[in-house]
Amino acid sequence: MEDNAKVVMWNPTNKRFAFLDQSGNAGKFLTTDGNEVYWSSAKVNPVFSAPTFLEATTATRLSTTRDAYSSFSFDGSTTITTSGGQGITAVLTYADNEAMTTNPVIVDSNGFLSIGIDGLSQVHTITVKGFIPAGKYRQVTFITTKTGTAALPAAPASIKSSQEVLQ
Incomplete structure (x- = not known):
C-alpha cells in the first residue's frame, strides 16, 4: 500500500479497494482475483x-x-x-x-x-x-x-x- 494512502471504499462485488493519494486525489486500485493481487493505474472518478x-x-x-x-x-x-x-x-x-x-x-x-x-x-x-x-x-x-x-x-x-x- 502507498505511504499515507487512505481506503476510500471496499466493493465486495468486484473485490476492489479504492485508495486516495497524499493529495486526496483518486489513485490506484488494489484488486484481488482469487489469490492474485495486482495494481492498476485506473483512475477513480466517482459520480x-x-x-x-x-x-x-x-x-x-x-x-x-x-x-x-x-x-x-x-x-x-x-x-x-x-x-x-x-x-x-x-x-x-x-x-x-x-x-x-x-x-x-x-x-x-x-x-x-x-x-x-x-x-x-x-x-x-x-x-x-x-x-x-x-x-x-x-x-x-x-x-x-x-x-x-x-x-x-x-x-x-x-x-x-x-x-x-x-x-
Missing part, C-alpha cells in the same frame, strides 16, 4: 447523485460499465389499534432486466412492525443500502404488513435522503 423518490422506486440501470453504491432512507408511518399492528419493509433489489424479473437479487431489506398501545402513531426511518453491479437495474420496493384485523399501512410516498455513487 455522485441524489435520486428522487420516483427515481429510487423505478427500475433504473445506473451504468453499463461501472458498479454503484446506493443508499436510500424513507420515513414510514403506522398507527396502532387494538385490532392489530402495522409494518413496512423496504427492499433494495437488482436484476438483469428493467422488469426486475431476470436474476433478481435482494441487496438489502429493512423494516419495522409496530404493535402495542392503541392509537399510537409512529414514524420510523427505513434505510436500505448496498452495491449494484455494472449493467444491472436497481429498484426499491415496499412490503406493507399487518397483524390481526388492522388496516394495511400506506407505503412511504417520499424519500428522506438518498445517495448513489458510481465507482
Whole structure:
C-alpha cells in the first residue's frame, strides 16, 4: 500500500479497494482475483447523485460499465389499534432486466412492525443500502404488513435522503 494512502471504499462485488493519494486525489486500485493481487493505474472518478423518490422506486440501470453504491432512507408511518399492528419493509433489489424479473437479487431489506398501545402513531426511518453491479437495474420496493384485523399501512410516498455513487 502507498505511504499515507487512505481506503476510500471496499466493493465486495468486484473485490476492489479504492485508495486516495497524499493529495486526496483518486489513485490506484488494489484488486484481488482469487489469490492474485495486482495494481492498476485506473483512475477513480466517482459520480455522485441524489435520486428522487420516483427515481429510487423505478427500475433504473445506473451504468453499463461501472458498479454503484446506493443508499436510500424513507420515513414510514403506522398507527396502532387494538385490532392489530402495522409494518413496512423496504427492499433494495437488482436484476438483469428493467422488469426486475431476470436474476433478481435482494441487496438489502429493512423494516419495522409496530404493535402495542392503541392509537399510537409512529414514524420510523427505513434505510436500505448496498452495491449494484455494472449493467444491472436497481429498484426499491415496499412490503406493507399487518397483524390481526388492522388496516394495511400506506407505503412511504417520499424519500428522506438518498445517495448513489458510481465507482
